Amino acid sequence: MRRAVAASLFAVSCLALSTSATAQEGHPLSGTWSGDWGPAANQRTHLTVVMNWDGKNVTGTINPGTEGTPLGSVILDVANWTVRIEADAKDASGKPVHIAADGKLEDISSYHRTLKGTWQQGGAKGDFKLTRD
Amino acid sequence: MKPRHFAVMVLALLAAVVRLPAQQPTVPSISTTYDNARTVKFDGVVTRIEWVNPRAYVFVDVRDAAGLVLNWAVDIGNPLELEMDGWKRNTVRIGDRVAVEGHPSRDIARRAVATSLSAGGKRVFAPAARRAALVAAPAPRWPDGQVRLGPAPGKKGYWAATGVRALVDSTAARIPMSDEGLLVNITDADRVAPFQPWAKALYLHRQRSVLRDDPLARCLPPGGPRQFQMPNGFQFIEQREVGRILVLLGGGNRNWRVIYTDGRPQGQPADVVLGYYGNSVGRWDKDTLVVDSVGFNERFWMANGGLPHTEALHLVERFTRTDLNTLRYEVTVDDPRTYTRTWSGGWTIQWVPDREIQEYFCEENAESTFER
Numbered sequence: 001m002r003r004a005v006a007a008s009l010f011a012v013s014c015l016a017l018s019t020s021a022t023a024q025e026g027h028p029l030s031g032t033w034s035g036d037w038g039p040a041a042n043q044r045t046h047l048t049v050v051m052n053w054d055g056k057n058v059t060g061t062i063n064p065g066t067e068g069t070p071l072g073s074v075i076l077d078v079a080n081w082t083v084r085i086e087a088d089a090k091d092a093s094g095k096p097v098h099i100a101a102d103g104k105l106e107d108i109s110s111y112h113r114t115l116k117g118t119w120q121q122g123g124a125k126g127d128f129k130l131t132r133d
Numbered sequence: 134m135k136p137r138h139f140a141v142m143v144l145a146l147l148a149a150v151v152r153l154p155a156q157q158p159t160v161p162s163i164s165t166t167y168d169n170a171r172t173v174k175f176d177g178v179v180t181r182i183e184w185v186n187p188r189a190y191v192f193v194d195v196r197d198a199a200g201l202v203l204n205w206a207v208d209i210g211n212p213l214e215l216e217m218d219g220w221k222r223n224t225v226r227i228g229d230r231v232a233v234e235g236h237p238s239r240d241i242a243r244r245a246v247a248t249s250l251s252a253g254g255k256r257v258f259a260p261a262a263r264r265a266a267l268v269a270a271p272a273p274r275w276p277d278g279q280v281r282l283g284p285a286p287g288k289k290g291y292w293a294a295t296g297v298r299a300l301v302d303s304t305a306a307r308i309p310m311s312d313e314g315l316l317v318n319i320t321d322a323d324r325v326a327p328f329q330p331w332a333k334a335l336y337l338h339r340q341r342s343v344l345r346d347d348p349l350a351r352c353l354p355p356g357g358p359r360q361f362q363m364p365n366g367f368q369f370i371e372q373r374e375v376g377r378i379l380v381l382l383g384g385g386n387r388n389w390r391v392i393y394t395d396g397r398p399q400g401q402p403a404d405v406v407l408g409y410y411g412n413s414v415g416r417w418d419k420d421t422l423v424v425d426s427v428g429f430n431e432r433f434w435m436a437n438g439g440l441p442h443t444e445a446l447h448l449v450e451r452f453t454r455t456d457l458n459t460l461r462y463e464v465t466v467d468d469p470r471t472y473t474r475t476w477s478g479g480w481t482i483q484w485v486p487d488r489e490i491q492e493y494f495c496e497e498n499a500e501s502t503f504e505r
Contacts, residue, residue, distance in 0.1 A: 025348060026431035026443040027331060027470065053331075053443065055470035078334035108338060109346035 027053035028108050029076060029083065037101075037119035037128035049085075049130055062087055062099070069099070081105040083115060097122040103130075164315050165343050165350070167208075167236040167246045176232040180204060184212055184222040186365070186493040187384070191225055191250070193233065195243075207233050208246040209258055211364050213293075213383070213491055224257055225250070267486065270457035272420070275373070280420045280454050282369035282378070290486045291383065292460055293366025297480040300358050300436035300464070301325050304476070314438020316340055325438070326466070327473045332441045339439030348433050352495035355385045356409035357435030357448060358464045358478075365493050366485060378415060378422070383490040392424050399425050407444060409433055422452040435466075443470040451479075458484040 029051045038044040051060035051074060058074035069089040076083050085101040103117025112131050119128035177195035189212045193205045209215065212222075225231060232251040238244035250258035273285035284290045299314040305324040309317035316322060322337055339346065349355055355363055363384025370379040376395025382388045390410040397414055405412040405428035412428035429435075429446045447467040454460050463479035466472065 025434060026441060028335060030431070030443070053470055055329075055443075055445065076331060078331050081334075108335065109342065 025109075027058075028081070028105055028113065029053060029058050029074065032133045033115060033130035034133055035115075035128060035130035037121070037126050039124060039126035043126075047128065047130060062089070076105075081108060083117075089121070091122065101128060103128065163246060164311060164313050165345050165347070166238055166241075166244075168239045169236050171237055172234065172248075173237045173245050174232075174234045175205065176230065177205070179225055179227050179229045179231055182222065182225065182227065186213070186491070187211055187495065189215060189222075191231070191247075193231060203243055205233070206244045207235065207250070208244070209250060210247075213365050213493070215258075217485065217488075220258065225252055229253075267458045267484065272454040272456050279417065282371060282422065282452065282454060282460075288487070289489055290484055291366045291368040291488065291490050292361075292482045293364070293383065293485045295362060295480050295482050299325075299362075299438050300440060300466075300478045300480075302327065302476045303478050310438065312437070313344060314436065314440075315344065316438070326440060327476055329471055329473055332471045335441050336439055339434075344439055347439070349385070349495075352386060353433055354388045354409040355382070356411070356429060356433040357442065357446070358450070358462075359434065359436050360385065360388070360390070360410070361462055361480075361482060362437050366490055368490055381490065383493055384495075386495045387493060392422075399427060401427070411446075411448065418451075420453060420455075424448075424450040424452070426450070441471055442466075442468050445470045458486075460484070 030053045031051065033049045033051065034047070036044040036046050047062065048064065049060060049062050049071075050064050051058050051071070058071070058076065060071045060074070062069040062071065069087050072086045072088055074083065074085050081104060083101075083103050083105060085099070085103070087099040089097045089099055091097045099119070099121050101117060101119045103115045105113060105115055107113045112133075114132075115128075115130040117128060119126050175193070175195045177193040179191055180194050181190075181192035183190040183192070189209050191207045191209055193207055194202050195205050196202050209220075229252050233245065233247050234249040235245040235247040247258060249256060273281040273288075275281055299308075299310050299312075301308050302325065308321045308324055310321075311317075316325070319337065319340060322328075322333060322340065325336070326332075328336060344350075349359075354360075360380070360382055361367060363382060365383030367383055368381045370381060372379065373394075376393060378392040378394055380390040380392065382390070388410070390413065392413040392415040394415045394417075396416075399414045400412050407428055407430040409430060409432065411426035413424050413426040415422050415424040417423070426448045427446070429442065429444065429448075431442065431444055434440060435442045435446065445468050449465040449467070451463040452460060453463075460482040461479065462482055463477060465475060465477045467475045
């Protein structure tokens with residue numbers, strides 16, 4: 001059993017290494033972004049954001065899956081590489097919750113560029129950091 | 134360990150190893166590496182010669198004013214181009230005293246690119262050395278009259294020595310830029326191509342950072358028109374019996390590309406596996422090979438200087454051999470996610486007679502080259 005776990009961990013490590021070597025050089029927001037947001041360092045909520053540039057708009061999903069939230073609007077200001085993301089999600093009870101995030105792209109030419117800023121989800125506020133996979 | 138677990142480990146290791154080269158920062162661009170605004174001048178004794186692609190180096194022991202001997206790595210350029218200029222690997226020998234002028238590395242001590250190297254008072258290296266004039270002749274043809282893109286039977290040669298190494302919109306007047314596509318005046322960016330705002334901002338970022346993040350510097354393939362901007366040239370292998378043309382690249386890790394000329398229809402971008410060289414089908418229009426390509430990934434810069442693109446990129450390339458020594462390359466770029474309109478550019482490529490493309494691997498010039 002331990003060997004099976006070791007093999008699996010090794011496999012995951014190698015695959016992570018291999019995927020980290022790929023890069024997307026197209027639109028700076030296109031791709032899958034991973035990270036988290038929260039009001040404090042010990043209160044974090046995982047985030048996966050998938051964005052796609054269609055030539056006119058950036059579309060996509062927050063936390064894709066059965067409970068994914070479609071992105072409402074994504075505005076990229078190329079003058080300073082700032083991004084505003086808005087979406088309408090639902091909380092655990094099904095109540096509508098508006099999401100508004102303001103961030104800044106950093107290291108835009110790197111494999112793993114980042115998007116950092118403030119995240120507001122309903123009445124909760126915090127910071128967020130996303131790194132492109 | 135059970136065979137199943139072993140197999141998982143082997144497969145995972147393979148997946149990692151196959152993609153490892155992308156992580157190796159091996160061949161930064163010349164502009165990124167060297168500071169053209171500064172010059173260095175020194176003389177000393179040759180201690181080592183690294184005659185490797187993509188850049189050859191001469192190592193020189195230099196005595197400073199305090200009498201301390203320091204070893205400099207002097208970049209003398211691409212060996213294939215040096216050989217075309219008449220250099221040989223033994224033009225300079227270990228023990229020779231040489232005088233060097235050049236530009237220093239931006240961030241590595243005792244490393245410079247030479248603009249001139251003299252031995253025994255005689256200048257033996259200058260990048261702008263004049264090459265022998267080519268002998269004029271008509272383009273070779275197949276028995277049915279079709280132009281050959283390769284050498285005539287019994288001859289050797291390949292295409293290289295492009296007069297221009299940057300792709301710009303043909304509606305623009307000449308735009309001053311380096312061989313690597315670095316603009317002399319950044320304000321000329323608007324004339325390079327009809328960028329969408331994000332694409333122009335990204336292009337400017339790449340220019341201002343002196344092409345530091347060029348995927349080619351990580352040994353990723355030079356897809357799109359950039360494959361014909363490589364200093365090591367390329368070769369067409371026309372396999373008429375199977376309806377395809379192979380493009381063998383001298384640069385970019387000896388990559389190859391297939392252009393199908395068997396009449397098959399072009400695939401839709403959504404249907405093809407995305408790659409660096411795309412999915413290409415070609416047809417002859419009199420003496421011009423017209424190649425239609427889609428299916429590009431976004432992991433490369435499609436031309437020197439950092440022109441961006443998306444997966445929507447659609448290229449139509451036209452190759453016209455006007456005589457033995459001249460190939461006109463024209464490309465129409467259609468990527469509505471990156472550019473506001475379709476645009477075209479091109480350049481002329483020269484035949485290198487009586488030579489074959491030489492072995493070239495991007496991964497050479499690894500840091501071990503500079504251990505001293």
